[in-house]
Amino acid sequence: MFRRRRPLHDFAEELQSHLALETDRLREAGMSQAEAERAARLKLGNPTHIQERFYEAHRWIWFDQFRQDLRYGLRQLRRNRGFAAVAILTLALAIGGNTAIFSLLDAIMLRPLPVPRPGQLVFFNWKAANWPKTVSFSSYGDCLFRYSTIHPVNSCSFPMPVLHRLERDRRDFSGVFATSGLQRFSVQAGGSAALTWGRFYTGEFFATLGLAPARGRFFGPADDRDGAAPVAVLANDYWRSHFNADPNVVGREIRVNDYPVKVVGVAPRGFHGLHLGFHEAIWLPLADEPLLFHFSPKTAALQAGGQTFWLEIVGRLRPHVTRARAQAAAGVLFEQETTAGGHPNFKPSDHPQLLLTSAAHGLRLLQNNFSSTFYLLLAAVGVVLLIACANLAGLSLARVGARQREMAMRLALGARRRRLVRQLLTESLLPALLGAALGVGLAYAGATWLVQFLSHGWFVSLQFNLSPDWRVLGFTLAITLLAAVLSGLAPAWGAIRIAVAPALKENPEQRALGRGWSAGNLLVVIQTALAVLMLAGAGLLARSLLNLETRKPGFQPNHLLFLRLQFPDIGNASRRAPASRKFNAGMPGWQTASELRRRLAALPGVAASSYAGYVPLGGSLSSGDIYLSAPMGKHPKSAGEAITQQVGPHYFATLGIPLLAGRRFHANEFAPPASFPAHPVVIVNQAFAQKYFHGANPLGARLWQSGAKHPASEIVGVAGNNLVSSLRDAVQPEIYMPAQLTFMAYAVRTRGPAAAMLPSIRALVKQAAPEAPIVYLRTENQIIARSLYQERLTGGLISLFALLVVALACLGLYGLLAYEVARRRREIGIRMALGAASARVERMVVGRGLLLALAGVAAGLGAALALTRFLASRLYGLKPNDPATLALVGLLFLALAAVACWLPARRAAQLDPWQALRSE
Amino acid sequence: MLTRKDPSRAALLQGTLDMLILRTLKLGPNHGQGIALAIENQSEQVLLVEHGALYPALDRLEAKGWIAAQWGVSANHRRARFYTLTPKGRKQLLQEMDRWQRVSQAIGRVLAPQEAEG
Structure with missing residues (x-):
């Protein structure tokens, strides 16, 4: 060359x-x-x-011509500033939106873990025909967990003996390690204790990942043994932010959950644990867990045994070992251990199977939480891009129509048609490139905002790596070129079919464009259909959000706030096996904890205070079997299930739940949790009374709870129904018990706005329980808002996109009609000169536009009928094909379309026939 | 018009112009017009060189390094661009002549099969 x-x-x-x-x-x-x-x-x-x-x-002739075409295209854009602005802005929004969503997907799903050869890492899962026999089972959200009594079950939680078998057999794995899920630690390094996220790992963790410490050393198998001195490795960012990058941090003693732990090393920069998008701060050997969480010897023994499923396992395949081979070999070990080990969990007929999935992108907690939302949003911005392209194609088709003479002249002067097509495509590339440049900026801002929104809605701050990598850049480039081709194809096709001689001879404004016209019509119908589809989706999501937000939860959410603390010695008690609760009972923190409720209630501005096992609408609940007659035998038949909630004094008054019959709990029923009371009492809700007593008076009736070898509880009251874990819940039978346990969230009923009380409560906690860091302090309305964040995010963004695309579709319709009116000036002039009334002309233009809009609306609603079922899981209180919403969407669009048609129609009707005819 | 088609004269076959140029330059350096004239004369006016195609062809051969060019003065004292055959061009000429002979013999056999049999 x-x-x-x-x-x-x-x-x-x-x-x-x-x-x-x-x-x-x-x-x-x-x-x-x-x-x-x-x-x-x-x-x-x-x-x-x-x-x-x-x-x-x-x-490089094509490059030369490309430069010429670009220069020419720039001139064209400068000449049509309105068109240029619309084109560049819509493409910027469309490309920016696509890039923003894709960069989020990339950040949590496509980036590899920052460790050597991440492709060799595999994550262990299992599936079986039936649920395993266990004493305790923990799951951490890192795999698609399915619990069912009829269908096969799957999970990624394993008992310790399986890990030991895998550790011993090293044919296929160069390293295997396990972890017990994300933990919140109270870390104290000099100053006051602060909560931070971390995990326990077995000794091979760092060696398996192949990392090298930035400071000191990592912990190894020698540190992960009973009796070894507790050690910790700090994440690099945490070391910088909380230890001022202290070079002498190695060897320093810090307190984790009020227990002395020695820092032995700092991890390399960029490694934040096994989740992409989520930064852990501290890692400790798994052997330290019983110590740091004050497990009883019994719990610790249970965790080491085969009856507790609580470990997630990751391995590194040896070079040249395939996942299938390793899965087959390790699967045999897993099956042997769980069906024929010391404590068989499965019957051989359960066919427990081991499944290895790639861990190259880390554990799947965030993917499981966000990927379906991101895919939905990506589909939505994809539709926006399509509409933007169709819109531009329509606009430039009209412009090519107006430029027919120029094209014909070029052809007559010897330009090849191929050359003309190239020129037109280059002209459409220009707004796409400018739009992409603008869009990348928008994308970064948008993605950052999205991450903040998600962090706010989730329980913890997310740190997605949004710096564009080659996948994001490639994606952006690809959709930019796609946009250029899609928006340039229709006009280019028009240019190919220009007949030179007639185009030169005639005034293009007089000529009917023949089939070029129907391409314009088709583009408008496509835009309309896609916009209506999007509007239908937005309407459904917005209505179900409205349904959720206006749902009555059964308690008074205003003027209510919740406070949760982590007492060092009774910290994570409720996360653990039941056995650990009893062990916590005698802890001195209980005095402080129950005293704090009285001090909260005594604060000026507070009406009442209580505590409860979980926060209403906070996303969690616990439930169990209940028996209405004394459970007999080994497998007593239960009457059914009920949600169980442990509550403190004045709970019903604090939450504003009405007591419909019977009495509240007496003060003496809130005994210290040393033992179970001799005469336990419960309050049930109305749904419980209806389901199990069929309207008869349940007061004085007795019930037994699952697994309880304890005396029966007497029902002393009936409370109103309320929603427990989320606004989507159906009302369920519920049992309230006086709290036996101090690990609780405090509920505070304020006299004024709840948010105003937050500072004084924070001050009180600092003074009354300085050793207990605040896990959270939020108003109930904030908690409810957070529980709806995914609905708000998708509903809000898709509504925004829908507004944008409806505006674009109307603009497309308007542009088409305006162009047609301009082109048919002469014809309209003749009609009017021959006596057509201007109202008739107006009707003609509006009618034509509405016909197109109707076709589009019909196609769009048809598509909606077929596609909205994919939204079904996100909807509440209405069906995916909700006729009212769809009808409303269709009518709304037609109304907007009528306005878009009326503007050019009026211009046509106001045409002065003589001027129109004379201007030829 | 002057360019009435003369049925006895043939336009050059595709791709043969390069070979004829190289062959002509084997006799010694020459300028473009001289090359065209030489081809026409040597073919006893049967082959017709399109002057418009000649110069792009010369440019192409020069770019391939088969011929080299230098401005000089013609026999009748006109300034002209003289082309000479390079060693690379000489090799190329041998190859092309060899190929041409094989092809033309083959075509001859097709056109007159009896002789080929005999």
Whole structure:
């Protein structure tokens, strides 16, 4: 391609020299000077053409032409500023939106873990026909967990003996480690204790990942043994932010959950644990867990045994070992251990199977939480991009129609059609490129905002790595080119079919464009259909959000707030196996904890205070079997299930739940949790009374709870129904018990706005329980808002996109009609001169526009009927094909379309026929 | 018009112009007009060289390094661009002549099969 540059003038000179020599020769042969010159010239042909051939052979000709086309395109854009602004802005929004969502997907799903050869890491899952026999089972959200009594079950939670078997058999794995899920630690390093996220890992963790410490050393198998001194490794960011990057941190003693732990090393920069998008701060050997969480020896023994499923396992395949081979080999071990080990969990007929999935992108907690939302949003912005392209294609089709003469002239002057198509595509590339440049900026801002929104709605701050990588850049480039081609294809197709002679002879404004017109119509119908589809989705999501927000929860959420603390010695008690609760009971923290409720209630501005096992609408609940007659035998038949809630004094008054019958709990029923009371009492809700007593008076009746070898509880009251874990819940039977346990969230009923009380409560906690860091302090309305964050996010964003695309579709319709009116000026003039009333002309134009809009609405609603079922799981209180919503959406769009049609129609009706005819 | 088609004269076959140029330059350096004239004369006016195609062809051969060019003065004292065959061009010429002979013999056999049999 690159050749020595011979100047064009040198070549031209050679042609001149040729003419001179040839003239000489012909003259010698007997011609006159004039005759000879003419003959030589004729034989050579057109020198300019020959020079062009020379020129094209010597340059990167397409690049040259591309530059020409770009310059020409820029001139065109400058000339049509309105068009340019619409084109660039819509493409910026569309490309920016797509890039923003894709970069989030990339950040949590596509980026590899920052460790050497992440492709070798595998994550252990299992599936079986039936649920395993266990004493305790923990799941941490890192796999698609399915619990069912009829269908096969799957999980990624394993008992310790399975890990030991895998550790011993090393044919396929160069390393295997386990972890017990994300933990919140109270870490104290000099100052006051602060909560931070971390995990326990087995000794091979760092070696398996292949990391090298930035400071000190990592912990290893020697640190992960009973009796070894507790050690910790800090994440690099945490070391910088909380230890001021202290170079002497190695060897320093910190307190974790009020227990002395030695820091042995700092992890390398960029490694934040096994979740992409979530940063852990501290890692400790798994052997330290019983110590740091004050497990009883019994619990610790249970966790080491085969009856407790509580470990997530990750392994690294040896080079050249396939996942399938490792899965088959390790699967045999798993099956042996769980069906024929010391404590069989499965019957052989359960066919427990081991499944290895890639852990190259880390554990799947965030993916499981966000990926379906991100895919939905990606589909939505994809539709926005399509509409933006269709819109631009329609607008530029009209412009090409107006430029028919220019195109025909170029063709007549010898331009190839291919060249014209290239020029038109380049012209559409220009707004796409400018839009993409603007869009990338928008994308970064949008993605950052989205991450903040998600962090706010989730329980913890998320740190997605949004710096664009090659996948994001490639994606953006690909959709930019796609946008350019899609928006340039229709006009280019029009240019191919221009008939030169008629286009030159006639005034293009008089000519019907033939089939070029129907392409314009089709584009408007496509835009309308997609916009209606989007509007239907937005309408459904918005209505179900409204249904959720207006749902009565059964308690008074205003003027209510919740406070949760982590007492060092009774900290994570409720997360653990039941056995650990009893062990916690005698802890001195209980005095502080129950005293704090009285001090909260005594605060000025507080009406009442209580505590409860879980926060209403906070996303969690516990439930169990209940028995209405004394449970007999090994497998007593239960009456059914009920939600169980442990509550403190004045709970019903604090939450504003009405007591419908019977009495509240007496003060003496809130005994310290040392033992179970001799005469336990419960309050049930109305749904419980209806389900189990069928309207009869339940007061005084007795019930037994699952697994309880304790005396029966007497029902002393009936409370109103309320929603427990989320606004989507159905009302369920519920039992309230006086709290036996101090690990609770405090509920505080304020007299004024709850938010105003937050500072004084924070001050009180600091003074009354300085050793207990605040896990959270939120108003109930904040908790409810958080429980709806995914609905708000998708509903809000999709409504925003819907507004945008409806505006675009109306603009497309308007543009098409305005262009048609301009083109048919003469025809309309003649009609009016012949006596057509302007109302009739108006009707004609509006009618044509509405016909297109109707076609689009019909197609859009048809698509909605087929596609909205994919939204079903996100809807509440209405069906995916909710006729009212769909009808409303159709009518709303038609109304907007009528306005878009009426504007050009009015212009047509106000046409002065004489002027229209004379201007020809 | 002057360029009435003369049925006895043939336009050059595609791709043969390069070979003829190289062959002509084997006799010694020449300028473009001279090359065209030489081809026409040597073919006894049967082959017709399109002057318009000649110069782009010369440029192409020069770019491939088969011929080299230099401005000089013609026999009748006109300034002209003279082309010479390079060693690379000489090799190329041998190859092309060899190929041409094989092809033309093959075509000859197809056109006159009896002789080929005999």
